[in-house]
Amino acid sequence: MKIKRTHNCGELRKEHKDESIALNGWVENYRDYGGVTFIDLTDRWGLTQIVFDPSISGEVHKIAQSLRSQDVIAVSGKVTSRPEGMANDKLDTGEIEVYVTELEVLNKSKTPPFDIHHAEDVNQEARLKYRFLDLRGHHLQQNMIFRSRVTNIIRNFFINNEFVEIETPILTKATPEGARDYLVPSRVNEGKFFALPQSPQLFKQSLMISGFDRYFQIARCFRDEDLRADRQPEFTQVDLEMAFVDQDDVMAVIENLFEVLFKEVFNKDLKLPLPRMTYDQAMLEYGKDAPDLRFGLKIVELSDVFKDSGFGVFANAIADGGFVRAINIKNGVDSLSRKDLDEMTPFVKTYRAKGAAWIKVNEDGPQSPIVKFFKGGEIEALYEKMGAETGDVLVFIADKESVVCQSLGALRLHFAKKLNLIDENELNLSWVVDFPMFEKDSDGNPTPTHHPFTAPKPEDVDKLDEDVFAVKSNAYDIILNGSEAGGGSVRIHDNEMQQKIFSLLGIDEEEAREKFGFLLEALQYGAPPHGGLALGLDRIIMLFLKAESIREVIAFPKTQKATCLMTDAPGDVSAEQLEELCIESTVELED
RNA sequence: GGGGGUGUGGCGAAGUUGGUUAUCGCGCCGGCCUGUCAAGCCGGAGAUCGCGGGUUCGGCCCCCGUCACUCCCGCCA
Numbered sequence: 001m002k003i004k005r006t007h008n009c010g011e012l013r014k015e016h017k018d019e020s021i022a023l024n025g026w027v028e029n030y031r032d033y034g035g036v037t038f039i040d041l042t043d044r045w046g047l048t049q050i051v052f053d054p055s056i057s058g059e060v061h062k063i064a065q066s067l068r069s070q071d072v073i074a075v076s077g078k079v080t081s082r083p084e085g086m087a088n089d090k091l092d093t094g095e096i097e098v099y100v101t102e103l104e105v106l107n108k109s110k111t112p113p114f115d116i117h118h119a120e121d122v123n124q125e126a127r128l129k130y131r132f133l134d135l136r137g138h139h140l141q142q143n144m145i146f147r148s149r150v151t152n153i154i155r156n157f158f159i160n161n162e163f164v165e166i167e168t169p170i171l172t173k174a175t176p177e178g179a180r181d182y183l184v185p186s187r188v189n190e191g192k193f194f195a196l197p198q199s200p201q202l203f204k205q206s207l208m209i210s211g212f213d214r215y216f217q218i219a220r221c222f223r224d225e226d227l228r229a230d231r232q233p234e235f236t237q238v239d240l241e242m243a244f245v246d247q248d249d250v251m252a253v254i255e256n257l258f259e260v261l262f263k264e265v266f267n268k269d270l271k272l273p274l275p276r277m278t279y280d281q282a283m284l285e286y287g288k289d290a291p292d293l294r295f296g297l298k299i300v301e302l303s304d305v306f307k308d309s310g311f312g313v314f315a316n317a318i319a320d321g322g323f324v325r326a327i328n329i330k331n332g333v334d335s336l337s338r339k340d341l342d343e344m345t346p347f348v349k350t351y352r353a354k355g356a357a358w359i360k361v362n363e364d365g366p367q368s369p370i371v372k373f374f375k376g377g378e379i380e381a382l383y384e385k386m387g388a389e390t391g392d393v394l395v396f397i398a399d400k401e402s403v404v405c406q407s408l409g410a411l412r413l414h415f416a417k418k419l420n421l422i423d424e425n426e427l428n429l430s431w432v433v434d435f436p437m438f439e440k441d442s443d444g445n446p447t448p449t450h451h452p453f454t455a456p457k458p459e460d461v462d463k464l465d466e467d468v469f470a471v472k473s474n475a476y477d478i479i480l481n482g483s484e485a486g487g488g489s490v491r492i493h494d495n496e497m498q499q500k501i502f503s504l505l506g507i508d509e510e511e512a513r514e515k516f517g518f519l520l521e522a523l524q525y526g527a528p529p530h531g532g533l534a535l536g537l538d539r540i541i542m543l544f545l546k547a548e549s550i551r552e553v554i555a556f557p558k559t560q561k562a563t564c565l566m567t568d569a570p571g572d573v574s575a576e577q578l579e580e581l582c583i584e585s586t587v588e589l590e591d
Numbered sequence: 592g593g594g595g596g597u598g599u600g601g602c603g604a605a606g607u608u609g610g611u612u613a614u615c616g617c618g619c620c621g622g623c624c625u626g627u628c629a630a631g632c633c634g635g636a637g638a639u640c641g642c643g644g645g646u647u648c649g650g651c652c653c654c655c656g657u658c659a660c661u662c663c664c665g666c667c668a
Contacts, residue, residue, distance in 0.1 A: 029630095031628065031630050032624085032627095033626070033631095034624040034625070035625030035626090036626065037625090038626080040629095047628095053625080054625090055625095082626090086626060086627080088628060090628085091628080094628090111601070111619060112601085112602090112618090113602075114601075115603090115618075115629090117629090118602095118603095118629080121602090121603060121604095122602060122603075123598080123602090123660065123661090124660055124661070125598095125660055178667080178668035179666080179667050179668075180666085198667095199668095223667060225667040226665085226666060226667075228662085228667085229663090231667070233667095349594095350594075350595095350663065350664055406664095448668050450668070451668045453668095454668095559660070560660075560661065561659090561660090
């Protein structure tokens with residue numbers, strides 16, 4: 001390489017006029033006029049137009065004419081200001097161009113499989129197979145640079161606030177609960193397995209007991225579960241833990257972090273403290289524990305209106321212990337077609353609801369397939385409760401509570417999108433607090449809502465023996481535009497309480513000792529009260545960038561089947577490797 | 592595990608009630624061109640229509656299966 005750059009492709013301006021400079025980069029586009037040839041030269045900093053003129057060097061110009069997209073070149077020449085009227089105000093460097101005197105072709109490129117700078121509509125298979133090219137495109141480059149910047153702000157924030165960054169093991173131990181583990185066989189210990197961490201949970205609690213008050217880590221986590229648009233099996237948590245704190249202390253740190261992020265990234269002032277909502281209210285009014293507060297369409301509880309309803313579907317649902325709830329779509333009569341309303345049924349069937357009922361509030365009375373069943377006074381009581389006015393459309397679900405919440409929660413979002421009720425530029429942060437300690441699993445047994453190290457609210461401790469499902473915990477989630485951006489809790493720092501929780505979860509003493517022995521032991525050696533939280537970094541970056549998929553903020557993401565099309569992972573391994581690990585595959589046997 | 596969507600030259604798309612020489616744009620190759628900036632003009636190459644069956648005189652089109660990508664439900668303490 002003879003010509004080394006003196007500048008990057010994004011920095012030359014009018015002030016550099018007449019300077020002799022050198023640039024390195026990739027050919028993005030060429031415009032060949034036979035006489036004069038323009039090339040757009042790019043690197044990650046920007047784009048500079050370079051000009052090849054045969055009157056400067058016929059030889060150089062001739063080679064330039066053969067350059068194609070993604071060829072790698074080095075050029076030297078003189079910065080000139082563009083002729084009158086020829087400036088390009090779309091480019092930072094648009095007032096200048098570089099007349100090339102010397103050209104070095106560092107590497108020719110094969111014709112790229114797709115237009116790397118306009119790959120949004122290209123099929124994922126091609127993009128993921130050629131990820132190294134996709135990542136050369138402006139869009140993903142900017143996303144990755146943005147991510148780096150945000151991560152750096154976060155790291156600085158914690159360092160500036162007396163947090164210690166500590167790395168925890170990637171090779172660790174399988175946990176009995178939670179997501180499926182990714183397993184790694186141990187060669188040295190025949191027949192034994194490591195697991196990749198689902199989160200550094202136990203280590204960070206251990207670090208609090210060690211006295212590393214205020215720990216943080218940008219930690220890679222692994223969960224072997226199915227993927228979604230906002231979920232990858234390998235993802236990054238901003239993990240933190242603090243000693244001698246209560247819930248409000250942890251929440252305050254996170255609020256301050258977001259305040260800094262909003263200021264530095266968007267130059268916006270985040271209003272603190274962030275609003276808080278209880279889990280119960282979120283489920284009732286928004287149907288999910290991560291409510292999107294950018295729009296209304298709140299869910300209204302109607303069981304007292306309909307408990308004796310003439311409409312059997314409603315009355316029976318309530319009699320069976322279920323609920324009737326509804327949302328009011330203001331002015332929906334004008335904006336929703338009959339088809340829109342009919343399509344609700346297949347839509348809510350996804351969430352195991354049998355159907356969705358509706359009432360159009362017309363000027364001349366209600367229009368609906370169900371009102372004819374109502375008894376006297378029902379419609380009036382309903383309108384009153386829903387604040388219904390002429391032009392509104394009321395949408396109902398009657399079912400068991402989980403189905404009502406999920407269905408109406410989803411319909412709420414569905415109609416908000418359809419009716420453009422969401423300001424896409426808003427970044428809405430809020431807290432959901434007072435989660436229940438336990439949820440019922442499919443057998444009706446208690447399973448932790450957060451994780452088994454979460455502390456119950458002190459005032460609810462007595463209820464642990466009476467009604468475990470009534471116990472609330474000191475757990476909190478931070479919600480960004482209806483997505484869980486992070487969650488945490490105050491932890492149990494008392495061995496007896498921890499043992500009690502394990503036993504409520506059906507983890508007997510032996511299993512507890514085997515799986516979490518060190519934690520139970522450590523809790524007996526001066527464990528301070530502590531609590532923390534973990535943020536989903538990928539998801540936050542995604543929401544900040546308004547990206548539609550988490551793939552857009554991860555350099556090398558997996559496909560929905562959790563494979564990597566670039567490396568072709570996961571792949572086969574040799575019989576020797578397996579043998580060394582004492583592993584035998586059963587795949588052939590299963591058929 | 593279940594449901595939906597997509598699959599046509601390298602990329603993005605069109606393709607009528609089943610009969611076309613499978614169309615268009617970009618890119619690619621050749622040529623012209625001294626001021627463009629996703630340049631323009633002329634010419635050219637490039638496709639067993641994801642794969643496998645079936646129905647039919649005849650399938651890009653209809654049916655069955657299958658694969659890949661994708662969105663959702665389940666799952667994700």
